[in-house]
Amino acid sequence: MNNSLLLPLILLPLFGALLPPLFHRFGRTASAWAAAVVVAAALLLLLSLLSPVFGGQTLLYHADWLPAYGLNLSLRLDGLSMLFALLILGIGLLVILYARYYLSERDPMGRFYGFLLLFMAAMLGVVLSENLLLMLVFWEMTSLSSFLLIGYWKYRADARQGARLALTITGAGGLSLLAGILLLGQISGSYELSVVLDSADIIQAHPLYPVTLVLILLGAFTKSAQFPFHFWLPHAMAAPTPVSAYLHSATMVKAGVFLLARLFPALAGTELWFYLVASTGMITLLLGAYHALFKHDLKGLLAYSTISHLGLITLLFGLGTPLGAVAGVFHIINHAIFKASLFMAAGIIDHESGTRDMHKLNGLWRYMPHTATLAMVAAASMAGVPLFNGFLSKEMFFAETLHQGWLGDWSWLLPLGATLAGVFAVAYSIRFIHDVFFNGEPIDLPRTPHEPPRYMKVPVEILVALCLLVGVVPAWTVAPLLATAASSTIGGELPRYSLAIWHGINTPLLMSLIAMLGGALMYALRHHLFALHARCFRPFDAKQVFERLLYKLILLARGLTEVLENGSLQRYLGLLIGSVVLVTGVALWDTPLSGPVPSAEVDAVTLVGALALAASALTTTIWHRHRLVALIQLSVVGLVVSVAFVRFAAPDLALTQLSVEMVTIILLMLVLYFLPQHTPAESSSLRKGRDLLLAGGAGASVALLAWGVLTRPYQTIGDYFMQQSLPGGGGHNVVNVILVDFRGFDTLGEVTVLGIAAIGILMLLRGLRLKMPAADGEGRPWASDRYPMILAVISRPLLPLALVVAIYLMLRGHNMPGGGFIAGLVTAIALILQYVASGIAWTRARMNINYIKLTATGVLLSTLTGLGSWLFGYPFLTSGFGHFHLPLVGEFELATAMLFDLGVYLAVIGSTLLVLANLGTLTLINREMAEEN
Amino acid sequence: MKHQRWLPHPHLSILLLIIWLLLVNSVAPGQIVLGVVIAILVPIYTNDFWTDPPARLRLLPLLRYAGVVLGDIVVANVQVAILILGPAKRLRPAFIHYPLELESEFAITLLASTISLTPGTVSADVDADGRGLLIHALDVDDDEALLRHIRERYERPLKEIFEC
Amino acid sequence: MELLVSLLIGLMVACGVYLLLRARTFPVVMGLIMLSYAVNLFLFAMGRLGAELPALVGLQGQTSDPVPQALVLTAIVIGFAMTAFAVTLALRANSELDSDHVDGVADGDETGGGGQ
Amino acid sequence: MLSLAIEAAFAMMSLALLFNLWRVVRGPDLPDRILALDTMYINTIALIVLYGVHEQSGFYFEAALLIAVMGFVGTVAVVKYLLRGDIVE
Amino acid sequence: MLVEIIVSLFLLIGAAFALIGSWGLVHLPDFYMRLHGPTKATTLGVGGMIVGSVIFFSTQGEGISLHELLITLFLFITAPVSAHMLAKAALHLQLERVEKTRDVARKNTSGPCGK
Amino acid sequence: MSHWIILPIVLPLLSGLLLLMGRSSALLRKRLLSLLSTLMLLPLALYLLYLSSDGDYQVYALGNWAAPYGIVLVLDRLAALMLVLTALLALPAVWYASRGDDARGRHFHALFQFQLMGLNGAFLTGDLFNLFVFFEVLLIASYALLLFGGGRARSRAGLHYVLLNLAGSSLFLIALGVLYGVTGTLNMADLAGKVAAAEASEAGLLHAAALLLLLVFALKAALLPLYFWLPTAYSAASAPVAALFAIMTKVGVYAIVRVYTLIFGAQAGLLANVADGWLWPLALATLLLGAIGALAAGKLRTLVAYLVIVSVGMLLAAVSLHTPEALAGALYYLLHTTLVSGGLFLLAGLIRHHRGPAGDHFITAARMLQQPPLGILFFIGAVAVAGLPPLSGFVGKLVLLTAVPAGEQQAWFWAVVLGSGLITIVALSRAGSRLFWKTDESTPAGHRLDPWQLAPTLLLVAVAPLLLSLFARPVMEYTGAAAAQLLVPEGYVAAVLGSEAPLPATILQGGVQ
């Protein structure tokens, strides 16, 4: 059941892809050999599995990848995948040989073979996957690796654009296919082919069948260049010809029809299938055939011919009949063989003559008769001339077009279209031969053409031989392969069919005849047709259209992005605020605003405070353009808020707010010096109105929330802290015990924030060049008295006094309002006062403390205090305290939380001074810099 | 710059001890011990910041001076209150230059503070050379009387306290 | 009382937000400070306003909820750190962009596309 | 008696603060506003002490003390700014 | 009762001076004159409160409470600095003064700072 | 109680502090210390992953105060996963930075460590206010890191980033305040219980708090309409910083996952799944607009920044579904996108340094001296980030596509994901074509690649998506288990609140007599 040889089939080229680049340093041939050996090994491995597959077995391999989501590394080798694997590896080997001679000295060959093997691995993965999701994995990998191959000559714009076009179209198809496969998996309950292929009834009866089908077909059609997605293929011809020979004959584009074949049992047979697939195939068939005739570029002709033949195959599968499928499989084989050889021949011509333009290429028969012969055989096969392989499958195709039953009275349309396509095929095949090898003399070719190196023709010879062999003795050559492949495609009994060359005189033969004669006639009339074509069809360059479209798309995207992100902070903030208002409004929409708790009376003093707060908040806002004035108004707000904390019994908060207030004022004064003193009036009244609306909305939202909460009862964990503070935390001041003990972790984070902010600010100030105003806002020169004497004299003795107050606040913080943070700020303010009063130089001479280290030491002390609890087997930051007794002193308390608080104290001093002193020093630095210049 | 001494500023230390005891609002032995420690340590650590303290300081005159100033503040407060409550038209404000006899910055500062603390006068500026004070007075009729008052009542005692 | 405090908080938020939406860094920083006053008061008020006594052990009477106070203390400190950073950054931006406009655009250019 | 006096004192302090506020708002010059703010700080000390007596609680002493020690720093900073622009030099 | 009366008296004195000082701030015609209002009345304003508070708490039966005096001490140290600096600033900004202000300055009329 | 849980927070804190203590000139020693500390986080996180893998919650009561009173750290599968992810991303980033980017200013490594501390703390904490604190830690560190190196672009972007986030922090506090004001608690497990039991009269307020929190997290996560700041900010940051920032948006996503499964999840009574209705459409729109932005991008850094936005849309759309499959897929996708986009930022840095004055702009420029390795890395990274097979992006996308329940939601999700996938492919192929193909061949630019910068880039861009894809099954089994655990918050609540409160410790009881 689990055949372990399947995985190496893919892994060999996958990892083998690394070899050519590695061997490249030993020369181009070494690189080619490395690639060839890898592929040959894989081919041998595949051939070793030939007999069980031909014996009707389906070899499976399974390994879990992500089984819960249906993604498995399960592989399958049955007839169909055997056929494709043979094509991929066989033709791959020939292409490697061919490319060795095709690529020039300056082409990085190791990279080429690397990409090629990567692509080969992906392609093998597609055909060998048993799991549909796995198939998709490889499917997308073929798109990616072919992107690299098409863009191989990256310096050429057409290569780059062709690659991107191909990737975009096939990538889009891949995404659609993904969706389709997911749906298919949902419907059939599994992504394993063996299950899916057995679930045709469920699938086709499912309401999602049409969607699924369309999504999957989009994948197949984009890959196989079916109308209307065909236009990427001609532009992929910018790739080196070996790539075209490989990707556009046997592999990449065949992935699409492979998918049709693979899922044939599960999806085919419905009316919808017929209409979608067959009509797409028919249109593509005709369209490709028509355009092929009018291409003057050799590879262009072949590209449209490929499109046409892919349409043919698609049409065959679209018929939904077993025989149609057999014919489809057969044509896959034949097309791969003759088209690969034609591409190679075209490559030789291009390589040796320097052009692919059929206007210039004439009469090459004289220069390269051998190549011409090979090309003629292959072209005959393409035209469906008897005795060549193309004829056999084309006959089957003509026969099948006569037997479909969906179109009723319109059934004649199919054979008519098929014959018409045949006419064109014959015409462009003749053209390929006659225009190039005969038809007069070459017209200023870049090079004088001659036969290519010997080994460059070997691949063509092999393929052409196959054309002949299959064409003449199909039963001895292709029959078993076709039978195996077709039977596993259909997934049941093979219908009766015959590979004989001669079936007697019948309608298909007639159709062939018409095609031959008509084709010859058409070629004869080609000059009139070219003129007509040129009159009716404006040249349409899909690539340019795509590029233009893409460009417009990018412009559109850029426009949209710029409209959304106009780089205006005001808008971004406005959106945030607007969102706040919106969600609050939505949430509170049908909720009663007030709760049951009665409100307390307002006393007169509080009312006055409220009035002061409201007035100063409003004046701050109204006069915000006069920055200093607004700042003073703002200070009033701060003062009143502090007093409010006193009023509502929160002395710790009041102390903290007051000291932070002082530091903030110093901070803002330091900064304002370097900024404009006034804000220009620049907001339009519309903007003001919008902002007022937002501000009002935000204010109302928060007010509603506050009112809502304040009028509702609650139960709080606060009671626990009130009870546990003394016995558990050893302190009377519950707020402080929470800060240093219950929630000491928050405090540690908080001082860390302070420290980081200080470091960050230091970083911002480094190298900062600032303009120092020579006069104040009104143009007055600054006063000359730098250090007012009275201020200096008072500040100095104030320092020890303030320190004593700080020590007092800190030591009693655990039991009474105070604590390390406030003490730290008091100390810092007293110190910064020295800077203000006596100057930087004076202060530095007296206090040479590294504030960074002080800050770090503080945080470190707090952290280490926390870590200390590990020594006692307790979690981080567990505090301990005890009551001690000393003679003379009496009883006193010691707590580890005090050590923690000491750390906070130091960190606060350090970081506050780090910020303020360094901001202050800015002027000194800038003055020095100004003097230097 | 650093000249560590055990008690760089004994007066300051005493002041700090008093402040400590006032702060803790207690004279428990433990607090006194702690206060003494603080009163010794803090001046040592802040010594560098107070490089030019008064060379000498006479405690008793200082206390007497404090008493005088406090008394003056109370009296002046009442006077100025009456002035403020009355019509502003009646007031006779003036900037008066006061030539200083004091030389130590500390003493000058103390004088300036005293002037500012006593209602009715504010020391608005110190001359660049430190030889005079600019005083703004709310209501003066006799400049010389004011200058004399300051000289006699405040500057002379301060001289006595801080200078020879 | 509850209504009064709610209204005041709302007013401060409104003023803060209005300043926050100004185009120059300094008013924006003032807005942030105003906003943090409001938020601190709000957070504190979430512990209700009826208390007469601070959250100290051993007092007779209704003590205030200590938890929001602790949170506000943390918030004040963090807010201060952030304000300091923001205001320094404003300085830096003013120096680097030659403008104290929040988008770094020259004077008189209101909505300015800072763009990419 | 005491509570009545406290009420009256509260009323007077409120009025005082309103006067200060008026001057902060009215200006006209920056020193006026700063002076008014400084006075507000000092009146706040008085108010807090008064509130302490009213609440018969000593917990608010530190707040008043802190203003007494630090309240002038803001004033000094702003004034230094007016004088020199550069407050730390 | 006596204590209550004394405390009440001091509180009222304090409040009254605070109020008068603030009134001066509103009422006086120029900045230099306004400067006298607060720096004077508030010293006694706060002082009155402090004394009231000291007496009040010292008579509550929990021992003498003098720490409020520190407030006055610190205020006496710091308040003159504010006043001085403000005056300096006003001189520097050359704020208008009422016309009748006499200048008994030894040097020049615009104050010592006006260079 | 295992002390290991606190280490991811304390270790970077301590090394950050030590880094500040050292002399500023000793850069080499700082690099070593920072690398070592970051390196140690990885085994530590893996050990915690192992600890959490049996499905038990590890609860660490800080200060020995039991929940809901004290702050607890809670280690569950999700938290462990995020710790591992952080370590996995941080190590290459700091490694890369140590080759010179850290020398453009001071204290890079200290800031970096603090950032890690903040991230790890945010992932571990079980307390909502503590989450706020750690948000602030990681934000303030990120402000500084974003601005590290200086320059105009950084100043402008930094200003926007900082001011927006400051407003966001205020919002966070308001939301927290309402939650506390109604429930009286801050512990997330406790909140879960209180919210679930909330009565109709309280529901409106809680609803508002929930949505305000959502805004806060959405701002961090960069969800429409709050993502506009991100592209400029991320593309202004230096490469290693931007790489580390790849996880910053994920902190927002993490917080959304945590809060809207635990507190406002399906069990939350009147407030069940309040966020979903907002998240779903906004996430889809974010996804689409992010892809459009990627198409519009003019340089690689900006493009990658938009891809970060795309990933956020993808993640939050999945999160809003609240199904175990979607959540499991989202967590897998989160791993993938964080590592790969981090790596792409590093790669953009490399390309910038090697492409002369053109930098990483999509304009024609001289070819790079050592183009192939960069080209290969870009290709692999593009494949991974575009969700193409066979790398982790595809697996993640596949898993998410299958996770959406069939029906209208599925149609929307598939259409948007696949459509934006196509746009992404177009954008990336255009970018790659411009950077590596359309080059001026005459004189190569740049200098030889520093293998020590290439290696961390390779790890994130190529090795990570490959391994994640190869080992998708075990990874998905873990994320599946994590998702299952998240959707049964009762277990979390029981683990945090269930145990008896330990007695408060009194280590020094007694003392000297």
Ligand code: NA
């Ligand atoms: Na300065």
Ligand code: NA
């Ligand atoms: Na006086």
